[in-house]
Amino acid sequence: MKNNAVKSIVAIGIGAALFFVCGRFIAIPCPIPNVTINIQYGVLAFMSAAFGPIVGLLIGLIGHALIDFSWGWGVWWSWVFSSAIFGFVMGCTKKLYGLNDGEFGTKQIVRFNVSQLIGHIIAWGIAAPALDILIYAEPASKVFLQGIVAGVSNIVTTAIVGTILCVAYAAARPKKGSLKEE
């Protein structure tokens, strides 16, 4: 009877808004100039793990496209798609965690981080550079290095921010069947 479709739509909207706010307004100073720390990937990994592949894909797509639009530099489609791909990959692993039942222990942390590692490698190590070469005919060595720098930074960010968010969210969930009025 329950209609999860509407909830997913709202999750995409709010998730994209969170992704946008984190990516656009939260500046974390970084030791290497001109490399930004993208904490939005921690949020994206969490939302995907909680809601699944379609929601993850669309949060990445919409959130990243909106960020690009708001800067006015044109939508850098290759990277937008890569964000969407990362969201999708993370979403596919949703079943491994049971986030909504309030479970996120060591086992889940390991699974989450292996997944995010794979997701980021696919997104920034393969998809982004390939699309850059295909669409923009840029030199391979340049786009792969960009991809690797972005990938490593995103992996570190997701490992810290994403993991902390999952653990905190799971802990804040009421445990199944344990609610008793005081």
Next chain:
Amino acid sequence: MQNLFNYISRKSPIHELTGATKLVCLLLWTFAVMITYDTRILIALPVIAFILFGISKIKLSDVKFMIGFTLVFMVLNNILVFLFSPEHGVGLYGTCHQLLPLWGGKYLTAEQLWYHLNLVLKYLSSIPVILLFVCTTQPSEFAASLNKIGVKYSVAYSVSLALRYIPDIQKEYNDISKAQQARGIEMSRKVSLVKRLKSASTILIPLIIMSMDKIETISNAMELRGFGKNKKRTWYMARPFTKRDILSMVFCALLLALSIWSNVSRGTRFWSPWM
């Protein structure tokens, strides 16, 4: 806050086009720019774009902030390309006109400069139309437009929801962040990167948990008002196409066709005086 995306309300023929038209035109135009490296087309496009910009009554001073950003981005990207692959152009165009010796036995070539000129032209072709789209399309109309060009209405509504709640979440983030800083949370350069990321998480946790509750309440509110009831929905902000809309879309479609034809007929995306 309507202005996050810099919509500027003026009276102009471009403003009067429906959002859907502008979105279609933007996509056609962007694809036309994306697929070709035919310099002749890449010179024509910015010229047309700047004329459109004039028609839209958007002034350069309105968008100087965004243009500044983009120019920096463009210069950086060119420098990177050059540093990594100073003879990239030679590979693309298949000819080699050496101008000056560089490092490691490499040469500065006319082809490389030509490639960079094309890169710059690509930026110049796309930036004005994107700014034009952003400045003349009401955010409200955007979701309706997406639905009109064939995106499922549920996904289109997600975009609308994102635009709706960005200002709220931004404000919420600022409030939480200040209150956590008062409790000693540090995000500046004074602490290590890992610590900074942990601090950011400390601020994000309340934001995320409240957002998850919000998702629940909003979806309830939407269902109570009949969202998802039918296969189709109408949009208050949608407007019917006029002749001008159709003409604009046909024009942009022709541009794309030209771009494709140039590639296909010559068997290559690239064009140089030496070919």
Next chain:
Amino acid sequence: MIEFKNFGFKYNAQVDYTLRDINLKINPGEKVLIAGPSGCGKSTLIHCLNGLIPFALEGEREGTLKVDGKDTWDMSIFELSKKVGTVLQDQDSQFIGLTVAEDLAFALENDAVEEPELHDRVAEISEVVNINTHLLHSPQELSGGQKQRVSLGGVLIEDVDVLLFDEPLANLDPETGKKAIELIDEIHKKTGDTVIIVEHRLEDVLWRPVDRIILMEKGRITADTTPDELLSTEVLKRAGVREPLYVTALKYAGVEITPEMKASSLDTIILTDEQKQKVRDWFKAGPLAEKKSDEEEILTVRDLNFTYRSDRSDAEDHQALIDVDFDLYKGEMMAIVGRNGAGKSTFSKVVCGFEMPDTGTMIMDGMDLSTLSIKERADHIGYIMQNPNQMISKTMIFDEVAMGLRNRGGITEEKITERVNHTLQICGLWPFRNWPISALSYGQKKRVTIAAIMSMEPEIMILDEPTAGQDYRHYTEIMEFLKELNERGTTVVLITHDMHLMLEYAERSVVFSDGRIIACDTAANILTNDDIIKRASLKETSLYGLAKLCGIDEGQEFVSRFIRYERGNERHAEPL
């Protein structure tokens, strides 16, 4: 017609039934108030009526619930939403559209209503709820009252038969709340719809008459009668729902309330001369208020100005604070009041260093605050946000309370443990010290956030709307706790909309209006001053009305007499 028969409901995640033995009939065109403390089941009842149960929230039921003769369990949420419209408590979640017009149109859009009907209906409804001049405004540009009118319009546009209001007064200042109740009444008369209001602020709802009050306690209906009848009993008090202040005052004075007195409103109440004399006697019997002396300033603010700068060329800057002079005395409990956007929150943010002022000085105990960072100021001034969920970022209570100390650095973990344990004891959280925060109630979470600030031992604590949305029991619990902290020496500043809070707990109140301080006085004096009430969107206390009715000229004195009597008589603080 709505009919509950031996109805009960249990959520899947819960062990006990949330609703039990509900037998209730609501006839078409009736206006009903459902009151009761938090957790009494009134939200669950609403969810059953609008279809969220069983559509979105699953569980087991007993008995039947029929709307217009049809069992709601056999209806879809869409079918039911055509009959029953809900205005939710959380305005920002209900306002889904990017602009007023879009939000009003939302339900029609979902019905795929085409042009020109769509635009015509929106224009029509926007006039009914009087928001037609703001059609293209975004929700961020609207006040709480305006947002609520949009929510109401968005529901009315569907031509529903039943209007449900879930705590419509929770986020509104007193004046706006009054207007909301008037608007609901107007719509009720105009449309003849059934109106169901769920609210625990009885006195404010009774500003316009209702047909019946249904009182709920622990999932059951314990009273279902007219307001006049209900006020003549003691059941409200027992249930933890606050009766109108004038009714309480009459009872203190020894006047027995009967249904015939029509006590549901000061406009209708019938008092005999003898009863009025009783009130006068009670007033005179009390001691005069003692004046506080030798006050020492802890915080002095002079010529404070602050402007929100807009980073867009087409938007104007907004000066949020204008020439603010402010003194806070050591050890006092002060309220800051005024309508939304009047500058009260901005003021506290500037004091805490969240925002930088344009001009002005802020001196605390001889220190110039402007030289201190956010973190350094927090050692002296603690700030507690309205919703505890905005502040909690740890899983365990101990860690949350220790966070500020740990971040401060240079304190041994041993010292921290000692201090945190001490704070937990003071705050009554000691028995829960090893609990996860997620297991706590809202009021307990609020305590945790207060404890987390307390552990840093600030001299001043500023609390933003500490009791918003809380029922009388939680309100009392939180406020008595703050009172205790205050008596231990912490200076407490409360930012609030709540007139009761200001009357009962604040020694002095500062009133903001359009960025300026327009008054600084005792609550009794402020809430009896027409000019200030009007400018700051406050509401005259009904005690003042009662005094006038009984021929007592010293209205302010009567109000303070009531407060002193109440404080002396009963401290209804209940332990957790």
